[in-house]
Structure formats: structure tokens, C-alpha cells
Amino acid sequence: MTLNVSGLYKSYGGRHVLTDIHFGIKSGIILGLVGDNGAGKSTLLKCISGAEQFDHGQITIDGVAHSVITPELSRSIGIAMIYQNLDLCPQQDVITNIFLGQEKTIRIFGQNTPFLNRSHMKYLATEVLNRLGLDVDISQNVSLLSGGQQQRIAIARALISHPKILIMDEPTAALGIRESKKLLDMVRNLKMQGIAIIFVSHKIQDIYDVSDRILMMRQGKIITDLNKNDISLAELHKIMMNEEV
Amino acid sequence: MPREAKISALVLIILCGLGGLCSDVFFTSANLVNILTASATIGILSIGASFVLAAKKLDLSIGSFMALTAIFGATFGHSGTGIIGLTLLCGVVTGLINGVMVGFLKLPSFIVTLAMLGLARGVALVISDGDPIYDLSPSVIYIGQGEIFGVPVPVILFALLAALCGLILNYTKFGIQTLCIGDNENACARAGIKITRHNMILFSLSALLSAVAGLIYMGRVNAADPAAGAGYELLAITAAIIGGTSIFGGKTSIFGTVCGALILSVIQNCLTLLNISAYYQEILIGLILIFAISLEKVKIYPRGMR
């Protein structure tokens, strides 16, 4: 699996938010993405997941160039994204949120029926929540969960689709230290399984720990694209602070 | 099932008790059958309203659609099956028109269906020249007045549709996605749910149910009346809301809605038994709606609610 972004532009009402973005990822690589607030990280990722439409440029996935990406297309390709705002349906229960848009249905003679296969969904949900170390009642309303618990529901939603490309926009923002570490271990694990991962975080330490490559964005442009081995954590810090005007 | 649905069931029981205290006639089987039959049209409309409200939309055109679909069926249908078929077909088509405007054109459902409320009524009046169409086929009359084992056909239709729609809401992908769309439409779109298609189906379902209500009404009075169903949208939405459906989307239950429709029917029945003018009934319905909505509004919303 390869994904290449080339010459991508995006503006909101005449204001350029992304300018001439080029980068690529492939299976088994974790790409860390850092940058100040408002640098355009989330917007870039939303363009890849189809949540936002870009103005110019191409996203080439496994050799096929796309100038438009819809949520359905990205899903069918195997892209899953954990949004910074989590995208939960607050009044629905855990299981409904995990399977949003990818509900399992009962099959008869190899054909899908409109009916939900609740027991199968329950089984899969319990399994993925166990992996995330989250012990909640799956029939509970998600609005009643803590921030970190909600975050892991959003992560569970992405995992349940068995993505080939996993985009994580600040997945550890609401997590405690132990939960963060668990998640980072899992991210490494997913990488071993050959998933391509884009990981956004303001926690430089996390990014440095987990990434193979690190991209830095500033004001809608990519200003640095480095192999992790070519830079130390201290240097990374410096670049981030130094160029701050 | 939302807690509100259970509360409305309780309210219904209490109201029936009060009804019994007010009048000896209340618990006679004839009167109870009356209440059920009277609740069928509103009840069927309110089932559609529940789905639409659950998706955080509004369908104000259902009352007018009752008249339009019936007039259309009675004018162009030449046999019992013809009338019934055309009435239902007209329901699907008018619903799709709403669905296109809300789904494809992304217009607010409130405005679209408010426009349709006037437009559909106008078309019904134009087609019929303002006069009811009398002397319909026996099979249409059967839908409004027939009985199966002593149970009126409207009541049977209401029960069957409630069961079917309850099944759809709770056990199908469509039902669960309806609730999710009402809760967070953007998230659903990003999760790959086809919102446009969903809205088309939603408004078609609502209009199809109004066509069924239109059929029942037409059969009961043995006439397709261009004035039928005026103000019924208010009653149907009220029934859904007192049954625990949220006007903010994301929450409904068919059980609650059925209770809501029965509550309205019981109240109207009691007022009639007590010889209170129908004008006061309208005032009371308005007050009940305001009361039910304020109950929902004052409740502190859980965190995460937009």
C-alpha cells in the first residue's frame, strides 16, 4: 500500500490553509506529523480521508491518482481516520458508535439483509475494546463516558474497519500516561502488521518515540521532512521552537 | 427505549384512570374502540414524524399530504385497488420531492416541508375543485370502517405499522443510522453513511405513512376531502414528542410515540365525554406540546451534546 500526496492546495474562503503539499507513505511506516496550532495538520488529513475536498493536486493510492476523494472512496480503499473532535454520536451507545457507518448485518444465503447482527457486533466490539484496555458497558451512552474513554471509542471505530492506512489526529490528547503508552505500543504493533500510519500529536516525545519519519508543518506548508534517525529529540525540539517567529 | 417513553406509558394509564372517574362511558368497549380508531390516523402520522425528528429534521407536510394523496387516488383511480395503489404511489412521490429538496439541495427541512404544507393542500384543492369526492369503492371504505374479528381495520393497520416501524428503528441499519444522523450528521457523513439517500428514504417513509393515514381517513368518512388532515402535523409531532422523541434529534421510540398518540386520543375523548368544546381541545394540545418540549429543554444535556 502506498499513498502519495502531490501539489495539494486547499483554501477556506480565499484563505490558503494548505499550499503545495508533497509527501508519501507506505505500509509498515509510521509518519509523525507535527506543527503549531492552525498549521493545517487536521485539514490535510481530512483531505486524505475525504472529509474535506482539496482545491488542487492529487492523491495517488497504489498507483491510482485521485483528484477527488469522498468519504466512501477512502473507506473502500481502507483508509480510517480518528478525528480530533472524535466524531461521536453522544446520545447513542458505545457499540453503535464503534460501528458507525460499518454496521454488521445478518447474512442469509450469502446475501446481506437490512437487519443488524448485534451478537457479532458485540463480539467484535468487546474484542477491540479489550485491546484498547477499555472496560466499559457497551450499551452505555457515550456522552456518559470520560474524555479518555470517548477517545478510545473513536480509536476503536477506526480499528474495527481493519484499515490499511490509519490516520490518527491527536489520538492521545485526552489519554492518561498509562493509556497513552498502551496506545503507542498498539500503534507499533499495527505497523508490524503492515499498516501505514499517520500520527499527529503535540507531544513531541510521543511522535519521536513512535515515528519512522517526521513531517513538520507551518502555516500550511511542509517545512521539514526527515527520517527519525537523522535527528535527535533535542534537535527536533529546537527546530520547532527556533523557527517560531 | 428512552425513559420518557416509559413515563408516557404511565401518563397514559393515569389518564385512562381519570377518564374512568370522569365518565361511566369511558371504559365501555365501544368507547375504547373509539379511542383506538381515532388514534390510528394521528398515530400512523406520528410514527413517520418520529423517524424524521430522530434524524433532526421536521416534516410539516404530512397533514396536507393526507389530503393530496387521497384526492389524487380518488380522482385518478377507477377501482378499489386503483385508488389504494395511486394514493400510496402519490405518497412515495411527494415524499421523494421533499427528500430531493432536503437531501440533494440541502435545504432546511423545516422550510421545505412548510412550503409543501401549503403547496400540497393547494394542489389537492385544485384537483378536486375544492369539493370532496364521494362514493368511493367498497375496498376503500373497508380500510376505514371494516373490522377483522371485531377489531377495526384502522387499528389493525396502526398496530402492524407500529410493529414494523419499531422493528426497522431498532433492528435495522437504516433505523440505527437514522438516530445517528440526528445525533451528529457530519460524523455520519465522514463515516461514509450516504446522507442524501438516507434523507430521501426518510421523507418517503413519512409521506407514505401519511398516504396510509389518508386512506384510512378517506375510508372512514367515505370521501376524499381536500380539507382532510389540516393541522394533523401538529398533532402527530406532539404525539411523538410527548412519547419521548427528541426535537434535537438522536432519540425516539415507536412505543413512546404510540403512547403519545393514545394520550392525545384519550384526552380528546375525555373532553368530548365531558362536553367540552373542540375549540378548547386545540388550546389544550398547544399547551401540551409546549409543556412536553419544555420538559426536554430544561433537562441538563449530557456533555458532548452539540
Ligand SMILES: Nc1ncnc2c1ncn2[C@@H]1O[C@H](COP(=O)(O)OP(=O)(O)OP(=O)(O)O)[C@@H](O)[C@H]1O
Ligand atoms: N471549516 C473551516 N472553515 C474555515 N477555516 C478553517 C476550517 N477548518 C480549519 N480552518 C482553518 O484552517 C487552518 C488550519 O486548521 P487545522 O485544523 O488544519 O489546524 P491544525 O494544524 O490541525 O491545528 P491544531 O493543532 O490546533 O489541531 C486554521 O487557520 C483554521 O482556522
Ligand SMILES: [Mg+2]
Ligand atoms: Mg488539528
